Amino acid sequence: MALYNLFVCYQKVTQNPQISYLKYIEDIIEALIYQQDPIPGSIRSDCWLNSNVKKRSDELNIKINELFTAPEIKVKTNRVLEGDHMTLTCDTSLSPHSQTDLQFAFYRDQRTVQNSTLSDQYGVEMAQLKDSGKYYCEAKTLNSNVKKRSDELNIKINELFTAPEIKVKTNGVLEEDHMTPTCDTSLSPHTQTDLQFAFYRDQRTVQNSTLSDQYGVEMAQLKDSGKYYCEAKTLNSNVKKRSDQLNVKINGRCLVLC
Structure with missing residues (x-):
């Protein structure tokens, strides 16, 4: 329900105080403008509310329509x-x-x-x-x-598969032993993705990517000692993960009784 009031404003020209007159303003916005602080040489207005005069409009129902729904x-x-x-x-x-x-x-x-x-x-x-x-x-x-x-x-x-862990079946490997490092990982349940595995020693590739999670050394030599790690990846290489390093030492055999 909209209401507006009649404002009475008394104006005088600051450069000529003998001139004065009354002005009636029905628009609230204009009345507020007249209440600004005057500057030298400007028109000064003093406004007050004449509460004896009130008018009320009819009601107007306004509905703001939604431009688009909340996303x-x-x-x-x-x-x-x-x-x-x-x-x-x-x-x-x-x-x-x-x-x-x-x-x-x-x-x-x-x-x-x-x-x-x-x-x-x-x-x-x-x-x-x-x-x-x-x-x-x-x-x-x-x-x-x-x-x-x-x-x-x-x-x-x-997670499609867990981060791999490289493992060796025996803790102590002797010369000429068969050594089989394994790249151990687990696929997410209900996943049928194939993985490829590669093996590295001292940052050099010892076996390129294959579907086997094992790398076999038929007869281990001292030179096969080193820091091993493996990498598991999907066939399209979208997901790759590598294991931590595992230090493998090949021990020499004692050929004489000490």
């Missing part, structure tokens, strides 16, 4: 594994018959991962564990007059 951030699959392509969508609906263009931005853990564009999607080509976090999106008009953000969506990137 909702969605991911196409509930279970995202390392190396998967992940696509997030900022889903919203424009008001009927509206032809307004919207821009969309995406955030993870309060940090921007994609600045405002006309695309309502954000794609991660090969998801990594570090891509886990709380995501939300923001939709806004091109002039930024209307902005709305979604609720947060917690996304966890699931």
Whole structure:
């Protein structure tokens, strides 16, 4: 219900105090303007509210229509594994018959991962564990007059396979023994991905990537001593993980009784 009051303003010209007159202002905004502090040589107005005169308008019902709905951030699959392509969508609906263009931005853990564009999607080509976090999106008009953000969506990137560990079947390896280092890892449940394994000694490749998780040394020699590690990876190399180093020492055999 709108109300407006009649303001009475007494004005005088500061350079000629003998001139005075009354002025009635019905517009509140103009009345407020007249209350500004005067500057030398300007017109000064003193205003007061004449509470004896009041007028009231009829009611006017105003409804502000929603330009677009509050966005909702969605991911196409509930279970995202390392190396998967992940696509997030900022889903919203424009008001009927509206032809307004919207821009969309995406955030993870309060940090921007994609600045405002006309695309309502954000794609991660090969998801990594570090891509886990709380995501939300923001939709806004091109002039930024209307902005709305979604609720947060917690996304966890699931480990495709555990970090490998290199193992040797026996603690003490003698010359001419058969030595078999193993690159031990576990796939995520219900995953049928094939892995490849490579083996290294002192930063040099001793076995290139194969489907075997073992590296065999038929007759170990002293020169086979060193720091070993292995690498496990998917066939498309989207996910790679390497083990810690394992120091392997080949011990010499005693050929005479001491």
